Amino acid sequence: MVVRLTKMIIVTILFSITPVAVCAQYTAQQEKQIAKEAKKEAKKLKSEKWQVYGNAQSIDIAIKNYYLKLEEGFSQPLICEAMADNEHNALQKAQHRANAQYAAQYETYVLRDVNINVSNKVTDEVNSSSEFAQTVQTKVNQQIKSLRPELTLIRKHDDGKVEVKMFFLISKD
Secondary structure (H helix, E strand, C coil): CHHHHHHHHHHHHHHHHHHHHHHHHHHHHHHHHHHHHHHHHHHHHHHCCCEECCCCCCHHHHHHHHHHHHHCCCEEEEEEEEEECCHHHHHHHHHHHHHHHHHHHHHHHHHHHHHHHHHHCHHHHCCCHHHHHHHHHHHHHHHHHCCCCCEEEEEECCCCCEEEEEEEEEECC
């Protein structure tokens, strides 16, 4: 009886451990695939003479980290490029483009939320369409302030121009 109970406990433990091992293999396989894609992308970027800006990481590691964060599934990518006569202007242009793209995307979500809020409290909080528009703009501006690139790449051209590529992760919430 004791031997039989012991065998049953061992079998139960083995069955409960197996799914964890299978899941760990799947994650390792998935990570290998991401690393492979990141390595391919990094090689392409290196051949185009891109360098990581403001960070001591190699382009291989920076791209892999970005891909891994993206693969977590809680974010969507936003990539913006800009070119200017100097580094500062190129960085500003890329950030401005990212802000504009993000604002356009985010405004749709905010409009929905504000519409719900307005329909619930029309007489108390919103008396005109200009207040509605201002409420939307305020919410969008609050989100834009928190928009920071996960990765910034830079390259200098022979004609003296500087090109910047910024990689953002936008929360799906």
